[in-house]
Each structure stands twice: as structure tokens, then as C-alpha cells.
Amino acid sequence: MATLLMVESWLRSTGHSLPPLIRRLGHDYVLLTKDPALYPDSSSGTRHPVRGNASEIVRADTNDPDAVSAASRAVASRRRIDGVLTTCDYYLPTVATIAHELGLPGAPPDVLHTATRKHRVRQALDAAGLPNVGFAVADSYDAARDAAASLGYPLVAKPVDLNSGTSVQRVDDDAALKDAFHEITAEAHNTRGQARERVVLLERLVEGAEVSVEAIARDGETTIVGITDKSLAGPPAFVESGHMFPADLPAADVADAEAYVRDVLAALDYRHGLSHTELRLTSDGPRLIEINPRQAGGYIFDLLRLVTGVHPLEQLVRLSLGQPPREHEATDVGSAAVFFVISPRPGTVVGVAGTGALDVDPDVVRWQLSVPARAGLPRSNDAYLGHVVVSSASRADARAKAEATVGSLRLRFADGTHARPLGVPSVEALVGAPVHS
Template sequence: MAHILMIESWVGGTARLLPPMIKKLGHEYSFVTRNPSHYGAQEGKDHPVVAGAKNTIVTETNDIDGLCEVLEGIHKREAFDAVLTICDYYITTVTRVAERLELPHPFPKNSTVARRKDQVRKALTQHGLANPGFDVVNSVEEALHAGNDLGYPLVIKPTDLASSAFVRMVHNGDELRESCRAIMEFETNFRDQKRDTACLIEEYMSGEEVSVEAITIDGKTTIIGVTDKSISGTPFFIEDGHMFPAQLDDKLAEEACELAESALEAIGFDNGISHTEIKLTERGPRIVEINPRPAGNYISELIEHVTGKSLVEAFVRLAIGEKPSMIHERNGAGSAAIKFLMPDLGGVVKSISGIETLENNAHVTRWHLDAKVGGHVNEPIDNGCYIGHLVAVDPNGGAARAIAENAAESLKIEVSTSEKEEVNE
């Protein structure tokens, strides 16, 4: 049995799958966080990362040197066997702690490059791989100059954030100026870490978006499969659904996988699970970004429905120094999909109806809804607007997405922008 050190976590998605997987494999973990209230209880139950922990260590996780000193002292008593995180903002922290404590971890040596969208773009260009036109800017003036050079529409994004935060399509200088200022004025991220406020400006890439899931061990990459993605919320980029496997022409799928593998090699990705997002444009596939960790948003669950293999299990095994196999087998399902439930606007929930249709749908394997009548929901501008999700399975073919979308349409959530307006209990 291994004693794993878990440093911070996301709150949703894979964060809820990881704790029970660690226990299922016969291991235990200590959870390290600077702010336990970030993982607040829901419906009277502790968050899984807190509830499943052997113990919770409360200390400053944003000071890497100080954290290493604290954990070094505890390590002498507790004897940790590995260190991991499922939160993007702490991947570099984990690799530093692992080096200091001489522990295995599930990430590549140069995880910082993979985490930085601008460095990925530069590495792709240096290795002769296809890229959209792009520029990295540090002021509004530089942004406007880049916009004129590249031509509109453009996509502007932070170089170091996650969950599509501040990512926006812009059509002119005024929109570019507004978005650039918003990114540059956001000086600390959602975990209170000081950030690089540079902006990445790219040509807008039109086409279907997919992600290639892969595992790399000792520099050798194995492709697990291709997941499709639906995007909504223009001019924002909100992921509102996924399906595995993507229903693609064989040639397109092969091209996407080849590009993903070449891109991983270009950034020196030598170890770990990767989630590479790709646009299938008229000029061929193009990298959107590379994530040096398992796909979020329950994609791992979809893959397991179809292949019988778990990305989360492989992630834990990598963390403790094992070499998991992800060569998959059919598991009875033709496809599996997730549909995220989002409000049409931010405000107060007036009414919810149609829940019984989800409960009675034989193809919906599970569903979850956070929104409650009288509660507040966020404006749909990024992935932080989710108010729930549902997972659907097509046992025989590739229709899981359609099943999930039809099921979601049966759920009606009415939102009012006025908090004074009466709600329907």
C-alpha cells in the first residue's frame, strides 16, 4: 500500500474520481491545501478529496520552498511514497516537491512548458509543425499592433490559466483592447498565485474541435483515443459536451493523432497522461493547447464506459512509479457522452422542471444538478458556469451525444436577472 501526497485539487470532474480510485487500488493519501474552505461541503457531505484523505495538512501551497520544508519534515514521520495533483495550477509545485523529497510523480520533466500556451506555440513553430498565426504581447498597444498584422477575427487568451477563463474571440480593435486589459488586470489566478499577464493572440481557427488522449512512458507515447467536443457561448469558448470515441473519418482521426504525438515530442513530453486539444480546420489539424494531465470534465469516465480502461487509474499507477497499460478492450458500449448543464444567463433560479425525464431515461447512466430554486447561477462566459451534467451511453453505436443532448433539453431551468422577482418553489 502506498501513501500518496495529494497537493490541492480541482473541485469538480476528475477531482471527484481520483480519491475513490486511490482507495480502490489499495492506497491512501494525505491532502495538502492552503484553504480547506475551497473544498466546502455540499448537501451535508465533505468534498471527496477531504472525506477520503487519511489526514489533511493545512499549509501555504503557493510558497514552493516553504511547502517543501514543511513536507520534508512530515515526510520523515509519514514516509510518503509518491506525490500528485489533479489541479493544473499545482503541477509545477508537485514536480518541485517530488524532486526535493525524491518521490515519483505522474508528470513530464518539463511540465511548465506544457502548461504555458505561449511556450507550446513557440515549440511547435521551432519543430516545423503547423500553427495558426500568433503573437505574444505584454501591452494593449502591442496587442492592437498584432491584431492589425494577423487580421480579425482573432482569439485572445491568457498564457497560464485553465478552464477557458478569459478566452474570447474578438472581431475588432475595441474588443481586443477590452479583452487584453481584462487579462492583464487579472494579476493573480483563481488560487491566489501571481501570474504572467502576457496575452496570446491567435488567428481564429474554424472547424470541429477534438482532443487526443494519450499516455507517455519513458518517452514512448500510446494513443488511447479521440474525444469530440462541443463548444458554445460565442464569443466565449465554453465546453458544453464531450463524446468518446469521436465519430470521425479514419483519415482525419489518424491526422489528429499524428499531430498530437508530434506536438508532445516537440515540447519534450517524456512521461505522463496528456490531453491535447485540436481543431480540424480546412488546412488540416491544428493544436489548440496541450494539457499534461488526464482529461477533465469526466472524459475519463466516458473512456472507461467504452474501453474498460481508466485514465484516473493509470494516473495513480504512474504516480507511484508503475507503468500502466492502456491498450483497450471493448467494454460493451459503442459510445459515451457527457452534456454539461448551463444557464442561459446569470441570475437567480426561478424554477426547475423535467428532472423526472432524466430519472426515467434508461440511457442516462447518471446525472447531477447543483442548481436549486432560489439559488444564484453564474453568467455563461467560461466553464465555471456549469450547474450540473449528465452522462449517457449508446450500447450499440455512436449516438451517445444525441442521446445526451436530447435528455438535457428535457430539463427546463428558468433564471431571472432580478433577485427581487419571486421564484416558483
Template sequence: MTNDHPADGHKPLLLLIGSGAQIWREYMLRAMATRYRLHLLSQATPTWESPYIATYSTVNTLDPEAMIKIAKGSPEDFAGVLTYEETRVESAAVVATALGLRTSPVEAVHACRDKFAGRQALKAVGVPQAESIAVGDFEEARQAAERLGYPVVVKPRALSASNGVSLVRAPQDLAEAYREATAIWFDEVPTYERPVLVEEYLDGPEISVDAVCRDGLVTVLFVARKRIGYAPGFEEVGHLVRADDPLLGDPVLLQVLQDAHTAVGLTDTVTHTELRLTSAGPRVVEINARVGGDRIPYLGGLATGIEVGLVAADLAAGALPRTTASRQRVAAIRFLYPERDLTVESVDVDRERLSTEIHDVQVLAGPGRQLRLPPADHVRCRYALVVAVAATEQECEVALTRAAAAVVVRGAPLD
């Protein structure tokens, strides 16, 4: 199917696998479309994506062979293949490899999807990280926790966004953490004989780093400081990006990032790496062969002027991405959660109470939606998000706190 604009005919054509949800990824498509035409491979007929794409095909986007067939049957050659969906990164690597286009090796991308495979690759060359043991049942989990020593972290092997991740401080809490790690699952997530990881707990604040890896060389785009809540879980309740973050020039952190990418074998991809700044230095939590979620790349663009959508598109097409900041701001996002479990009746925004630093407010839950706080549910229990842009961290935080009070959720309590 086509949606071509005549003036766009000179733009290179990219194959985009999946589009994600509008509220989380529209800014990516908007940026890509300024320089490229996009042929979207989608599970269903596009809706909100239509203004940004030139053509599309409906296909199972977890079936590389079906997508390769479509790509090879195209009347026009593709300049590159890309995706920003976690569950599609391996398929995208397979398709790009088959078409002879720039990508990281499939095995390297797989090592990012399978958290234990990634751990093993990092361990083999001594990249600082948490010690990790894959387990297949509770007894193995108990033995692993005893071997590592409490506290430990228990997490699913293949999920993201801190789903099912718990801090376990004592043996009596292990059974519940193991149950949570095995109870949370999603379609399109691979299964493993040993599906749970028991890991050493790392102290210190957690950060994420979005970067571009080109020909194996890592260039950091920006650092996000995480806000974590709902202990003993690790719910990501907010993020903050500073264009002048001192970590951008930290030689130890930069070396750890480069070593981690080299260890798993990544060569050409945008990445999202999570780390803990421990008392012994930065240590890797995980490395992902995709851009960050939770609108972190959006914050990066607001703070630095770097459009990650364009960076990813340029990289896929073989062009040299622009990675230099053109802006010096602070951008932050806060996710809003109800005080207790409830069925939503309304979410109202008093926009007259929003300060000038508030860049965006989005309602995430409509009437009838059930919101259950962690650990019963995770990111899906947010009822709104607010984004602030300012000159300082303090100005952002003040604006977000005021904005949170201006967004009111009403509903009936859940038993």
C-alpha cells in the same frame, strides 16, 4: 492526521496535492483508492475526500518547500507524487523532483502552464499550431492582429476552460475582446508582463486528447469531441467520447501529439492536449500536463473502461498503467445554461422523464446563485450537467436532449 484502514496497509502510499471539487474529481479519488493509499496535501481539512484518503496534512499547496518538508518528515516513503489540479502541476513536479520520484521536468510542466512558453517550444521544432504573439497592451494587440490578419483569437496567457477567449473577425471588435481577456482573472494564476495572446484563427472542429506520457512515449487514452457555443467566445458546452473513434488510429494526429510532448520536454505525466482538425491537418491549440477537466476523463472511463485516476496513480508510482480499452461505448456530457441572466430560485429534475441512457444528472447551482451568460461569466453560469452512455452518438444526443428538457431552472431575471 490519519484515517488508515488496516487492510490497506500493504498498498503503496502516494502523495496527492490538492483534491479539487467533489462534483468534478471524486471519480478520480475513488479509482486511485482501489490500489493506493493517499496522503492528501490540502489547503483545508478534508471533507468529502475522507473515505478515499489514508492521511492528510494541511499546507499551502502552492508552496513546494513546505510540502517537501512534510514529505521528507513522513515515517513512510512515498511511492509517487501527483495532482490533477491545473494550478498545482508545477508544484507537484518540484516536490516529486526533490523526492527523486517519477515526474516530468519542472521546466516542461511550466511550458504547459505558460501558454506562450509552450507555443515557443512547439514553434522551435515545427509542430503544427496557431501562430501566437504575446502582448502587453491594446496597441500591441492591434499591431499583432494586423500582422496575423483577421480573424484572430484573443486569449489570456495563463487561464483554462476557454475563459476570456474570443474570436475577433474585424478590427472594431478587438478592443472588447482585449478587455475581456484582461478582465477575467483568478487567484493562484501567475501574472506576466505580456498577459494576453493574439493568435491565428484555426478552422475546423476542436477535439481534446487525454494521454499518458511515460519515459517520453505518448499513448493516447481517448479522444473527446467538443461542442462549442456562445460565439464569439469558445464556451465548452459539451463533450463526446467514442471508444472506437477513428482518430485513435490516425497516424498524422498521433505523430503531432508525440512531437508536441517531445517539444515541450514532457517525460512522465498524464496530459490533456487540445487541437483543431483544420483543412491542413491537426494543429495544436494547447498542451496541458494534467488530465482533462469538464469530466472528460469520466466520459473516457464510461466509454472505454480506462480509469484515468488509476492511470495517473500507476504512472506516478512507477508502475505500467493499463491503457487498453475494455469497453466499447459512447459517452457524452451536456452542460445546461439559462436562457437569460438570472438569480436561481430552484433547479428541479423530473427523473421519471430520464431515459435509460442517462447515466448521471448533477445540479450545479442552488437558490440565490447568480447566473450570467458568457461573456459576462463562463463555466460558472451552468445550472446542471447531464451524462449519457449508449451504443451510438445519435442515441446519446437524443437522450441528452430529452434530459435537458427534464431539468428546469427557475429564477428572477437579472438587470
């Protein structure tokens, strides 16, 4: 049995999946957190998995480099620590630093400091001479307006250091740019209380299908696990409405995307860890949207598990312990998809009609809804009211099945009105959509 040091975690998704998985693999972990209350009990009184599965909880200011370093060394001085990990983007550089200090497996801290800042990744691609999109970094609205005049609209405005698509938006003119700049730079700290870089990354908008490439690097050798296709709910934000694995792409597009991602990872010197790299497949070839030096979120890790037979979070544990990744296993699942339930308008959603059919649908692997809930306009991937995961023996039709399943639901609002979830194709489109096998 190995003992891991877990430095914070996401609350949902991987935060629910990783802790019990560590136990099932025969290991335990010490949770290092600034506040255990970040991981609250459920309404029924069940302990949050992050706290409930920990063999020990150590409280330390995980946002203070000196404090977290001292706490980590103190834990390692009284019990064996075999690896360090997190599922939370904001603590990836911290984990890399702790692993380096304790002599444990992990990517170099400077690599993670680059890979978790969107503008530094763009700069690294330019330095390596890789295909890139035009971009600029602005620390004032005047600088942003000057950059926009040089780059030309339409543009995408992004924070350089947030996650889940937060505040990422299309801007088509100076007025929209001004609103975006002030929104992106308004908060001095992220949701975990860490000081932010209050600058805006502007990028030329590129057109093309959006995909993500899932990969594993160990000892400098990169293995491509596969490619996930992605659907978006619609402008001006870039909220993801669903995913399918594997993506149904021509072989040439697959080869181009995989080769490009290998080059991107090499430009960052990313030689150890999972990665989730988002691309647009443009008419001029793949172009980077952003890279995440971690496992895929948005339940993509579940899709990979269903198709490949291996859980990406198990691979995270193995890499943290210096072990080689597990080989994929044969499954009877050709494709798997998740589609998210998103309100099409602001309001209080008090119920969802049509859920009874989900329990008897043999293609539905799992579904979850969190209602009643107050819904706003979707501005990030935190806008989800729930999700449905679907599998198929066919390699290409899980997405259509997931969309049709979510499209059969009706959201019921407190004012008595009903609406279909956002981002679901029309019934006519679903019925007429070809299914490739």
C-alpha cells in the same frame, strides 16, 4: 499499499472522483494544502472527499516553492511517500518539482513549466517546426493592437496561465480587443492565489471540428487512448457544451490527429504523464488549440471509463507510482457523451422541469443539477448548472442522445419565465439528425 502525496485538488469533478478511487485501489494519501477550508463540507455536513479520504492533512503554503518543498521533505522524512500527484492544473509544476526532489516518478519540472503556459507551448511548436497558428504575446494594449494589425482579425484572445476556458474569447476588432485585453490582465492572481503572468496571447482563429486527443506517456512511450469530440455553446466565448467519446471521425482524420499530437508531445519533451490535447481539424490539417499535461476534465474521464473499462484517474495513480498503465477492457458501451446544462441568459434559476424522465431513461448513466443558482453569461466552463452523462451500445449516437435529453429540460427562472438550456440544437434538428451506427 502505497502512500501518495496529494498537492491540492480541484473541488468538483476529479476532486470528488480521485480521493475515493485511491482508497479503492488500496492506497492512501497525505493531503498537502495551504488551507483545508478550501474543501468545504456539503450542505448536509458530509466531509469533502479530498479531506474525508486523506489519512493525514498537512498545512503548508503550497504557493511558496520553498515552503512546499520543506513540507514535502518533512512528510517524507517520517513516513514513506511513493508518489506525488494533483488534479489541479495550477499545481502541476509544483508536483513535478516535489517528485524530482524526492526521487519519485514524474515529468521534469521544466517540461511542466512549459506545458502549463500556453504561449510557451506555441513557441515550442515553432522551434520544432510543427504546423502552428499565427500568434503573438502582448503585455500592453498598444502591443496587442499592433500584433492584431499584423495577424489580422478575427483572433482568439487568451490568458496564458488560466484554466477552464476562463476569459478565452473571439475578438473581431480593436474595440473587442481592448475589452478582452483588460479583462484578461485585470486580475493579479488566479483563484488559488498564485501570481499571474498578466499578458495576452493572441492567435489567429482557425476553423474546423474541435476534438481532444487523450494520451498516456511513460518512459518516453506515448499511447493514444482515443479522441473525444467537443461541442461549443457559441461565441464570443469558447464554453464547451458537451463531449462524446470516441469521436465519430474518418480514419484519415484520426491518423492525422494522433500523429500530430505525438509530434506536439515530442516537441515539449513530455515523456511521463497523462495529456489532454485540444485540436481543430482544419482543411490544412490538425492545429493545436491547447495542451493540458493532465487527465481530461469536463467528465471526459467518465466517458473514457465507460467505453474502455479503465478509469483515467487510475492511470494517473499508476503513473505517479511508476507503474505501467492498465490495459483497456472490453465493454458493451460503444460511445458515451456528456452534455452540460447552461443558462441561456443571466438570472436566478430556481428549478428545472423534466428531470423525472432522467431517472427512468436507461441511457442516462448519471445526472446532476445545482439549482437554485445565479446564472450569468457563460464566460468559462465554470458556468455549468449541471450535466447529464449518457451511454450507448452504438459507436456514434451517444452525443445525439445526450443533446436530446438535455434539450427536454426547461430552466425555470425566479421571474416566472422558462428557457431551454444553451447550446442545445433545435427540436427539429434533433429529430432530423441522422444517427450513424
